Amino acid sequence: MKEGKESPTTPEHTPASVNHVTVIDMDRTLIDTDRMVTLMYSAIADVLGDAVATELRHTEESQRGASFSVTTGLRTLLEGRGKGSVAMADETMSSIKHHMLKSAKPLGELSHDNGGLLEPGARELIAAIPRSERFILTYGESEEWQRWKLEAAGLGDEPYTILLPSEDATVEDREQPKIDFLKRHFDANADMFVFKNIHGIHEPLHTRTLTIIDDKKKHFESRSSKDDIVCLSRIECFWYAPHHQVELTHPTNVRIVRKLGELLRHLNAKHQQKT
Secondary structure, three states: OOOOOEOOOOOOOOEEEOOOEEEEEEOOOOHHHHHHHHHHHHHHHHHHOHHHHHHHHHHHHHHHOOOOOHHHHHHHHHOOOOOOOOHHHHHHHHHEEEEEHHHHHHHOOOOOOOOEEEEOOOHHHHHHHHHHEEEEEEOEEEEEEEHHHHOOOOOOOEEEEEEOOOOOOOOOOOOOHHHHHHOOOEEEEOOOOEEEEOOOOOEEEEEOEEEEEEEEEEHHOOOOOOOHHHHHEEEEEEOHHHHHHHOOOOOOOOEEEEHHHHHHHHHHHHHHHOO
16 A cells, blocks of 8 residues: 655744654544534534535535545535636635634633533643644545644644545555554664654654554554564554543553543653653
8 A cells, every 4th residue: 555645734943853752643632523523514604504514514424434524525515516716615715714713712722521622631731741742643634624623723833744645545545554654754773763744843853752642543553564563662552532431452552541631641650750
């Protein structure tokens, strides 16, 4: 399988060499994706009417189980309805984004229990890890939709990388495991992970060890047959499963956490051991 591509970024200056980096998933780990999608459909209804929002909802539901981009689905729907030129479609999308961000803004400081868009403990986790020692790693069928969600959640200025599917990948292989993305960036000669093109980091980021947290266990299951024992020994994986009673059925380097605070306590303990 050809590797999925990474979204181009607009880098900014931050320190680029650290001892440990935490890699954090976005959808359903940092943000409540269901609330974000509801916010988007509300914005679509505001701009184009309830009928368009309902039609797009039905399209999404018909693709349940597959990765669905609301923005891509909307653009396709607009084209099918003959809504004019690309420029007109862009203008419509810009108006919808404006409505979405306007609705999201007052939710930025609210807790999850009070209707906020961030998962419980997400704000505390981000605040506790130095900016130069973390980045968001998110997968999406559409770079546009991932960026909208980041911006609406107040995370648009955070260090992040967006993984996009390979153009020639099968449906089953479109979403590459994030563990393989991390492995691909391990430089055996330097004995370090080297990440380039991370939004918010001006230079390649070098680190010896990694922690990754994601709500999908499949992202820790490598498809690569490469002998990478040294690489994998540098990565600790946390499966965020707050709503499901899941179990690990065999010895693995993956740990289950029910709350993001559990990961934060682990990182704090790890830091204290080193100092």
